[in-house]
Amino acid sequence: MTQLHFNEAVYQCEPGESVLDALTRQGVSIPSSCRNGVCQTCMMQSADANVPSAAQNGLKSTLQAQNYFLACVCRPTTDMDISLPDSSDRLLPATVTALRQLNDEVVCVGLDCPSLPDYRAGQFINVYRDTGFSRSYSLASVPSDPYLRLHVRRLPAGRMSNWVHDELKIGDSLHISAPVGACFYLPGAAQQPLLLIGTGSGLAPLMGILRDALNQQHAGAIHLYHGSRDAAGLYLVDELREMAAQHPHFHYTPCVSGGSASSIHQPGRAVDVALAAHPDLTGWRVYLCGNPDMVKSARKKAYLAKAAMNDIHADAFVRVAAANQ
Ligand SMILES: Cc1cc2nc3c(=O)[nH]c(=O)nc-3n(C[C@H](O)[C@H](O)[C@H](O)COP(=O)(O)OP(=O)(O)OC[C@H]3O[C@@H](n4cnc5c(N)ncnc54)[C@H](O)[C@@H]3O)c2cc1C
Numbered sequence: 587m588t589q590l591h592f593n594e595a596v597y598q599c600e601p602g603e604s605v606l607d608a609l610t611r612q613g614v615s616i617p618s619s620c621r622n623g624v625c626q627t628c629m630m631q632s633a634d635a636n637v638p639s640a641a642q643n644g645l646k647s648t649l650q651a652q653n654y655f656l657a658c659v660c661r662p663t664t665d666m667d668i669s670l671p672d673s674s675d676r677l678l679p680a681t682v683t684a685l686r687q688l689n690d691e692v693v694c695v696g697l698d699c700p701s702l703p704d705y706r707a708g709q710f711i712n713v714y715r716d717t718g719f720s721r722s723y724s725l726a727s728v729p730s731d732p733y734l735r736l737h738v739r740r741l742p743a744g745r746m747s748n749w750v751h752d753e754l755k756i757g758d759s760l761h762i763s764a765p766v767g768a769c770f771y772l773p774g775a776a777q778q779p780l781l782l783i784g785t786g787s788g789l790a791p792l793m794g795i796l797r798d799a800l801n802q803q804h805a806g807a808i809h810l811y812h813g814s815r816d817a818a819g820l821y822l823v824d825e826l827r828e829m830a831a832q833h834p835h836f837h838y839t840p841c842v843s844g845g846s847a848s849s850i851h852q853p854g855r856a857v858d859v860a861l862a863a864h865p866d867l868t869g870w871r872v873y874l875c876g877n878p879d880m881v882k883s884a885r886k887k888a889y890l891a892k893a894a895m896n897d898i899h900a901d902a903f904v905r906v907a908a909a910n911q
Pocket of ligand 1: 624748906
């Protein structure tokens with residue numbers, strides 16, 4: 587058993603228990619969302635450097651050096667003296683500048699955030715409905731765009747996504763976090779072929795990555811496979827076809843897993859269609875975004891197709907844990 591010193595009180599942490607679970611169990615409310623070490627909503631700071639390294643995975647080195655850590659995956663082995671960063675350090679004010687329905691279930695939200703730090707296309711932000719309730723959304727925009735763009739898919743009974751679809755209006759103010767995440771385009775290796783596979787609103791980060799790669803004169807072939815269960819779930823089809831017509835080295839394949847062949851899309855799961863067309867991924871860079879099960883299985887398949895592990899970049903849209911619903 588270790589002790590957590592927080593806000594002038596002491597809390598017990600069972601062996602193997604996370605800091606977040608220990609505090610929540612003892613009635614302390616900490617902002618959190620995915621509880622999976624991804625979204626960084628539950629970031630805390632330790633007064634000492636006794637932070638388990640696994641609790642700092644994915645944090646910028648400047649944050650790691652200041653003993654910041656993710657409470658949901660921090661399982662202490664010694665007592666810790668911890669605090670929450672000031673919310674004014676974490677939350678950036680933003681204004682809704684655009685709302686555009688991309689299909690029946692996905693809306694594109696434009697956000698203006700004057701205090702936004704530099705970001706990479708494909709990273710994600712946390713959008714706060716209020717200070718204690720947030721969800722992660724990937725950036726479909728590139729830094730040169732006049733505003734941030736998100737693709738928010740409506741989920742049945744989804745609290746954030748239905749609020750965005752039904753209540754958010756142009757001109758509304760809200761708060762977001764600074765962009766985080768390691769799934770983005772890196773310039774260099776301009777001849778390397780790129781394989782982009784996404785399902786549903788997993789197209790959002792891929793749009794950012796694609797546009798960034800084209801803006802940065804990526805010369806190698808770029809193949810985008812966007813999958814959906816039915817044709818109605820596809821979106822930005824005309825825009826992507828137009829981009830493919832303008833850039834001969836960019837190839838776009840919409841895929842529908844629950845239907846038969848058609849003139850506008852390929853039948854089958856995006857990952858299967860992609861790997862049937864590109865069975866040997868030696869030397870490729872691969873981006874996988876969207877449904878966590880798809881991302882997990884595609885990562886394995888890409889590795890078996892000889893993509894190098896450090897050339898596989900992924901953003902799994904992990905669900906908010908039941909404990910946080
Ligand atoms: C790094 C990251 C990036 C993300 N980027 C995007 C993005 O660009 N666009 C986007 O639309 N979403 C994205 N998500 C998912 C998003 O953060 C929310 O989880 C999603 O919008 C649902 O939130 P909600 O509050 O509406 O649903 P909740 O109220 O949390 O959940 C409602 C119900 O839906 C179920 N559920 C939750 N998530 C899913 C899911 N993905 N598929 C099926 N059922 C689910 C829950 O189990 C629950 O029963 C991302 C997630 C992560 C971690």
